Amino acid sequence: xxxxxxxxxLFMLLTGIALAVTYFLFTSVTKHRLNxxxxxxxxxxxxxxxxxxxxxxxxxxxxxxxxxxxxxxxKTPLASIKMSHELSLTADFSEEERQSFVETETREIMRMEVxxxxxxxxSRLDNCMIQIQCEKCSIKKTISEAVSQIxxxxxxxxxxxxxxxxxxxxxxxxxxxxxxxxxxxxxNALKYSPSGTTINMNVSxxxxxxxxxxxxxxxxVPEGExxxxxxxxxxxxxxxxxxxxxAGVGLYLARNIIERQGGSIVAKRxxxxxxxxxxxxxxxxxxxxxxxTKL
Numbered sequence: 001x002x003x004x005x006x007x008x009x010l011f012m013l014l015t016g017i018a019l020a021v022t023y024f025l026f027t028s029v030t031k032h033r034l035n036x037x038x039x040x041x042x043x044x045x046x047x048x049x050x051x052x053x054x055x056x057x058x059x060x061x062x063x064x065x066x067x068x069x070x071x072x073x074x075k076t077p078l079a080s081i082k083m084s085h086e087l088s089l090t091a092d093f094s095e096e097e098r099q100s101f102v103e104t105e106t107r108e109i110m111r112m113e114v115x116x117x118x119x120x121x122x123s124r125l126d127n128c129m130i131q132i133q134c135e136k137c138s139i140k141k142t143i144s145e146a147v148s149q150i151x152x153x154x155x156x157x158x159x160x161x162x163x164x165x166x167x168x169x170x171x172x173x174x175x176x177x178x179x180x181x182x183x184x185x186x187x188n189a190l191k192y193s194p195s196g197t198t199i200n201m202n203v204s205x206x207x208x209x210x211x212x213x214x215x216x217x218x219x220x221v222p223e224g225e226x227x228x229x230x231x232x233x234x235x236x237x238x239x240x241x242x243x244x245x246x247a248g249v250g251l252y253l254a255r256n257i258i259e260r261q262g263g264s265i266v267a268k269r270x271x272x273x274x275x276x277x278x279x280x281x282x283x284x285x286x287x288x289x290x291x292x293t294k295l
Contacts, residue, residue: 074115077108084108118249121180122232132174132260136284139171139203139210146182147201150190158195161186165203170284171210173261178281181257184250185214185265185277193218193274205283209263212279221275226267230255 081104087093088101147161154161189199197217204211221229228234233248258265263281270276 074112077112077115080108081105115249118253121253122249132177132257134172134174134261134282136170137173137175139169139173139212139281140165140167142173142175142178143182143201143203143212145175146179146186149179149183150186153187154190154199157190157193159190159193160198161201162198163201163203165201166205169203169205169210171281172284173263173281174257177257178261181254182212182279184254185279188250189214189216189218189275189277192216206280208283209280210283212281214277214279215270215274217270217274220269220273221267223269226269229267230265 084101084104088098093101143163143165147163151161186199193199193216199217200213200215202213202215204213230251231248232252234252255265258279258281261281263279265277265279268276268278
């Protein structure tokens with residue numbers, strides 16, 4: 001009888017010890033895991049705060065750079081208008097000379113209007129206010145509209161635009177903004193091409209993309225500047241003294257619009273004279289027919 005009681009007491013004692021050890025181990029593991037979770041949450045929080053501070057700093061620097069660029073771009077036409085106006089008021093000029101001043105002021109005002117329009121688009125693009133809606137669309141329709149918008153300017157310089165493309169080619173792109181990008185590329189070709197030359201546009205289908213080539217017979221781009229010309233406000237070293245028109249925004253906008261549609265654009269030197277711009281856009285895939293929206 002005493003042995004049974006002794007065994008029972010020992011069993012209860014061992015059970016108590018086992019429970020105590022289990023509780024201790026469970027508590028230790030739980031505390032360790034809680035410490036791990038706390039450390040992980042602190043790391044994530046600190047990382048997010050660091051990323052947020054970095055983005056805010058980048059946006060602040062981008063805003064400062066944009067303001068500086070805008071001020072610099074507006075300074076030249078404003079100075080020209082001011083000088084022309086002051087000369088017309090303070091000196092004794094003929095009616096013909098005064099008319100020349102008026103024409104200069106009008107030209108600079110129009111230049112400012114174009115510049116401000118480009119800067120508004122640039123600001124909207126940089127701040128993700130431009131919404132790109134990629135849908136199935138005829139590339140012929142898009143190119144035809146871009147050419148029609150630039151035709152008058154090409155005709156005034158006696159520059160011919162020749163387009164070679166197939167019918168029925170559909171790509172995944174935003175019609176409105178792709179027209180904008182192509183107009184900027186064609187306008188760039190017009191600005192740097194002499195009168196009497198030709199701009200050739202060729203469209204060909206690849207496996208998953210359509211390739212649009214724009215070839216001009218202009219002054220060309222130096223080898224070391226082929227990537228630089230797509231930067232904001234960049235103007236080539238061989239253009240600053242020959243072409244006064246433009247602020248170096250068009251190709252920057254074109255590149256961003258095309259890349260936001262899953263496409264790409266590169267510039268190449270052409271043998272002889274001129275440049276080649278190659279634009280790639282995704283072909284329409286009926287198996288992946290969802291509309292692509294990008295900001």
